[in-house]
Amino acid sequence: MSQLFDSFWRAVAYCVHPRVIALSFLPLILMVLLSFGLGYFFWEGAVTAVASWLDAFDLLQAFLGWLERIGLGSLRTVFAPLLVLVMATPVIVLLCLLLVAMFMTPFMVDLVAQRRFPSLERKRGGTLLASVLWPLGSTLLAIVALVVSMPLWLVPPLVLILPPLIWGWLTYRVFAFDALASHASAEERRSIVRRHRGSLLLMGVLCGYLGAAPSLLWASGAMFIALAPLLIPVAIWIYTLVFAFASLWFAHFTLAMLQRLRAHTPPDAQVAAPVVEALEPSAAGPSLNQPPVQP
Numbered sequence: 001m002s003q004l005f006d007s008f009w010r011a012v013a014y015c016v017h018p019r020v021i022a023l024s025f026l027p028l029i030l031m032v033l034l035s036f037g038l039g040y041f042f043w044e045g046a047v048t049a050v051a052s053w054l055d056a057f058d059l060l061q062a063f064l065g066w067l068e069r070i071g072l073g074s075l076r077t078v079f080a081p082l083l084v085l086v087m088a089t090p091v092i093v094l095l096c097l098l099l100v101a102m103f104m105t106p107f108m109v110d111l112v113a114q115r116r117f118p119s120l121e122r123k124r125g126g127t128l129l130a131s132v133l134w135p136l137g138s139t140l141l142a143i144v145a146l147v148v149s150m151p152l153w154l155v156p157p158l159v160l161i162l163p164p165l166i167w168g169w170l171t172y173r174v175f176a177f178d179a180l181a182s183h184a185s186a187e188e189r190r191s192i193v194r195r196h197r198g199s200l201l202l203m204g205v206l207c208g209y210l211g212a213a214p215s216l217l218w219a220s221g222a223m224f225i226a227l228a229p230l231l232i233p234v235a236i237w238i239y240t241l242v243f244a245f246a247s248l249w250f251a252h253f254t255l256a257m258l259q260r261l262r263a264h265t266p267p268d269a270q271v272a273a274p275v276v277e278a279l280e281p282s283a284a285g286p287s288l289n290q291p292p293v294q295p
Contacts, residue, residue, distance in 0.1 A: 004199055007252035014111070014248045015061035015241065023107060025238045027099035031092065031236045043084075051080040068132075090146055092209060093167065093239060094139055097174065100243040101135050105178045108244065112251040113183065120259055125189050126181025135174045142170040171211075171243070172204030175250040184258050192257050203253065207246040211239060 014020060035215065113120060124135075145166045153159040180189040 001199075003253060004203070006243075007249055010116075010252045011245055014252075017111070019111070020108065020134070020248075023104050024237065024244050026103055027096060027240045028233065029239045030099060031096060031240075034095070034234050035200065035232060035236070046084050047080050050083050054080060054083075068173065073270070079135055088255065090143075090163075094143070094237060096236060096239040097170065097243050098135060098139065100240060100247060101174050101178055101262055102222045104244055105175065105247045106182075108247050109179055109251045109255075111181065112248065112255060116252070117183075117255050117259060117270035120183055121262075122183050123185040123188070124182055125185040125187070126177065134177050138170055138173040142166055161201050163197075164205060167208030168201065168205030169212055170204070171246050172200045172250075175204075175247050176200050176254060178247070179251040180258065183255060188258060188261060192254060192261060194201075196232060196253075196257055199253070200250070203246070203249055207242060207249070210245070211240045220243040 146163070149158075149162045149166070152162060176193060177189070180192065184192065
């Protein structure tokens, strides 16, 4: 637990590193261009489709009518756009996570290794293909979990539990792998994940709750719709910084665990093998250290 908190504060300190701040703008630029491009071509159609879909629900229409009677009729006009933004949020989060893992995590792992673990050997247990397939496969599993669990989000307590758990699981899977890919062997990586799975999952869940913070912007209703061109880039940058912090936290924690694992690992048996062969006579003939047998 002490290592968990130590890695946390180190990650916080590294987040204000000028190179980390500068690099966080690359996923931001890509996501803003993508968001506004998709919004320009598909926003009106998506809002119209959602509004038509909502009109088919009598219960919802009765609720909106009640809002009009109590003087909140303006919410009807923003309900469909707000719902489109809420549905787009998981996509934005997933893309931010993948962009951070692709563009920022290798740099930040190298930064942590150079400044804190300069003597740690790189065994490169994660291949390039595995580094691509692992986050993509984990993301697909997370998408399936999100879709399956959506009906449970209607239960008030579960909407505050299930999405952060899913984000936490995905964060732990992606960043734990990336943090160890270049320094640990495959066996070392599996050993560390197996021994510290609880701590890694806790780190991921806490990062999942931090990642839910930008979603509070959606709760501003009509004000958010009016300020969307300004608030959407802010929300995306917050997502990027949260995942950058998660990447640094996992890098500090997993590399420290890797160093501790190697410090407690007994010497390789192959190192002692030549010594044993020199001390014991060979089964195939006399030892070179013994005098030849006279006929």
